[in-house]
Amino acid sequence: MTDISARPLRPARRRSSKWAQKLAPYFFLAPFLALFIVFLVVPLFYALQLSFFRETMVGGIRFVGLDNYGKALTDQKFWDGVLLLLRYGLFQLPVMLGAALLLALILDSGMLWARAFFRLGLFLPYAVPTVIAALIWGYLYGPSFGPMTQVADYFGLPRPDLFNAQTMLYAIANISIWEHVGYFMIIYFAALQAIPADFEEAAVVSGARAWQYVIYVKLPLIRGTILVTVIFATIGALQLFAEPYLLEALAPAVITSSYTPNIYAYNLAFVNQDYNYSAAISFVLGAVVAVVSYVFQLVSTRREGK
Amino acid sequence: MAIVGKTSSSRSFRVSRNMLTALMVLFILYSFAPIVYVLLSSTKSNADLFTTFGFWFGNSFALWDNLQLVFAYQNSIFSTWLWNSFVYSTTIAVGAALLSTWAAYAFSKYEFRGKKAIFATVLGAVMIPQTALVVPLFLLVTSMGLVNTPWAFILPSMVSPFGVYLMKSYIDESVPSELIDAARVDGASEFRIFWSIAFRLMAPGFSTVVLLNFVWSWNNYFLPLVVLSSSNTLPVTVGLAQWYKLGGGAGGAILYSIVLTGAVVSIVPVVILFLFMQRYWLGGLTTGSVKA
Numbered sequence: 314m315t316d317i318s319a320r321p322l323r324p325a326r327r328r329s330s331k332w333a334q335k336l337a338p339y340f341f342l343a344p345f346l347a348l349f350i351v352f353l354v355v356p357l358f359y360a361l362q363l364s365f366f367r368e369t370m371v372g373g374i375r376f377v378g379l380d381n382y383g384k385a386l387t388d389q390k391f392w393d394g395v396l397l398l399l400r401y402g403l404f405q406l407p408v409m410l411g412a413a414l415l416l417a418l419i420l421d422s423g424m425l426w427a428r429a430f431f432r433l434g435l436f437l438p439y440a441v442p443t444v445i446a447a448l449i450w451g452y453l454y455g456p457s458f459g460p461m462t463q464v465a466d467y468f469g470l471p472r473p474d475l476f477n478a479q480t481m482l483y484a485i486a487n488i489s490i491w492e493h494v495g496y497f498m499i500i501y502f503a504a505l506q507a508i509p510a511d512f513e514e515a516a517v518v519s520g521a522r523a524w525q526y527v528i529y530v531k532l533p534l535i536r537g538t539i540l541v542t543v544i545f546a547t548i549g550a551l552q553l554f555a556e557p558y559l560l561e562a563l564a565p566a567v568i569t570s571s572y573t574p575n576i577y578a579y580n581l582a583f584v585n586q587d588y589n590y591s592a593a594i595s596f597v598l599g600a601v602v603a604v605v606s607y608v609f610q611l612v613s614t615r616r617e618g619k
Numbered sequence: 620m621a622i623v624g625k626t627s628s629s630r631s632f633r634v635s636r637n638m639l640t641a642l643m644v645l646f647i648l649y650s651f652a653p654i655v656y657v658l659l660s661s662t663k664s665n666a667d668l669f670t671t672f673g674f675w676f677g678n679s680f681a682l683w684d685n686l687q688l689v690f691a692y693q694n695s696i697f698s699t700w701l702w703n704s705f706v707y708s709t710t711i712a713v714g715a716a717l718l719s720t721w722a723a724y725a726f727s728k729y730e731f732r733g734k735k736a737i738f739a740t741v742l743g744a745v746m747i748p749q750t751a752l753v754v755p756l757f758l759l760v761t762s763m764g765l766v767n768t769p770w771a772f773i774l775p776s777m778v779s780p781f782g783v784y785l786m787k788s789y790i791d792e793s794v795p796s797e798l799i800d801a802a803r804v805d806g807a808s809e810f811r812i813f814w815s816i817a818f819r820l821m822a823p824g825f826s827t828v829v830l831l832n833f834v835w836s837w838n839n840y841f842l843p844l845v846v847l848s849s850s851n852t853l854p855v856t857v858g859l860a861q862w863y864k865l866g867g868g869a870g871g872a873i874l875y876s877i878v879l880t881g882a883v884v885s886i887v888p889v890v891i892l893f894l895f896m897q898r899y900w901l902g903g904l905t906t907g908s909v910k911a
Contacts, residue, residue, distance in 0.1 A: 422639065431647060555841065579845075603746065
């Protein structure tokens with residue numbers, strides 16, 4: 314403290330810097346917060362507000378309270394989309410995350426040739442834009458000159474029909490799995506790599522087998538990461554849009570204007586110009602996402618507590 | 620790290636290693652097949668697409684012709700789309716990274732009123748599905764007169780709560796508070812401290828956020844699809860998808876070669892970025908999720 318008194322200018326400067334220190338965070342935060350409010354918070358509340366109104370031919374725009382939500386609850390098209398997402402999710406999520414976990418465990422096991430190559434190669438599809446992935450797979454599936462058809466024809470087998478009402482869902486799920494499996498693998502791999510080597514030594518000493526080590530030690534240790542990926546993958550699945558929207562060109566009879574809730578919301582807004590009802594649908598979907606994330610977190614923290 | 624109880628010299632280790640490697644090769648084939656297919660297809664004439672096997676070269680090597688077709692089709696609109704994608708993605712990436720970094724720096728290195736509440740709100744926003752916002756966002760940019768201008772895509776995309784989260788964890792680790800205090804004692808202003816001391820230390824994290832945002836905006840489809848409508852404002856994803864949808868109907872078979880070759884051209888920039896900037900990608904994607 315003596316050196317401060319040795320320099321007389323210091324106290325004055327310090328006072329001004331205290332002020333600067335108080336104000337600076339607001340300056341740093343302001344640009345982000347401004348855009349955050351305008352382009353995220355405002356639209357959110359705007360959507361909520363929109364969903365309480367309805368535009369009619371004669372009466373103009375009027376307040377209808379929860380009517381749009383009531384309509385959504387009994388809207389067969391909306392619930393068909395929700396049901397489809399449910400079937401999609403029950404297939405896509407376990408396959409994608411299971412494969413990603415398996416791949417990460419193999420990478421992490423150290424029993425692999427050319428590990429860096431595999432890690433990079435499996436992640437490569439993530440760099441391909443979703444629409445481009447969808448259209449490439451669309452050609453691969455395609456009945457006119459797709460390689461699958463070519464192979465079937467060559468061997469005299471019946472052509473695979475990937476575009477009927479039953480198979481379309483899996484055709485779409487495959488595109489999304491192809492794109493994201495490497496991404497989730499990278500996340501699991503990083504979590505696995507963070508497990509200290511001592512755990513393995515202890516497992517060796519106690520005579521554990523490899524699979525026992527994986528199931529009783531590794532997986533419980535990366536539970537938090539698995540939970541996060543389940544939430545992210547669920548949010549992604551609920552927003553399904555680009556893949557079916559693109560494939561609609563190939564199978565317009567299967568992929569209807571309400572195939573997924575998101576496609577429905579899009580068509581309601583931009584084809585039917587029914588922004589109010591569209592907002593209500595989006596909001597119900599958003600609420601489902603919020604509830605799903607919340608329930609996952611709740612379940613996980615409960616278990617952790619025990 | 621080897622699997623428990625097996626040493627690298629044992630026979631069972633070698634057998635397992637070969638089996639696991641074989642399994643990985645199968646997955647790699649799955650990963651590469653569509654990319655190989657689209658690369659091969661871009662070298663084929665339209666006739667060869669129908670008459671030759673998809674996973675091998677055609678009778679002619681028509682890559683240059685196809686490229687000319689792509690860039691000439693509809694008055695060379697494709698080069699405009701590519702340029703748009705480049706400009707939008709660069710602006711969004713740098714803008715989002717700057718905004719996120721400033722905000723994260725405030726959260727990481729300062730105490731201020733409402734800090735906890737604001738940070739919690741920003742974190743919560745990571746969970747909001749973007750698509751729930753697209754319709755109201757469209758109406759909002761319409762009322763602001765921004766619809767069908769680049770800003771309608773750029774400004775909303777600059778809001779990256781995930782970037783804030785990522786940068787905050789990075790700054791927490793890489794910028795020591797003692798260093799900032801020391802600079803204050805020396806009389807440096809808060810902004811000078813940020814730019815000449817802190818920013819240098821967080822540069823790797825900043826690059827990661829720039830890269831991730833560049834790739835995300837390059838790959839984005841839904842938002843530009845909704846807020847941009849005239850052909851010369853579209854990014855390449857939306858434009859190409861439009862051609863694809865045309866080709867699916869009665870648009871004519873000529874579009875097949877064009878779309879396939881266009882797809883190759885449009886993924887080249889992201890794939891190059893991805894290969895050369897691996898370290899930044901991997902770091903950024905794993906930071907948030909492993910800790911959580």
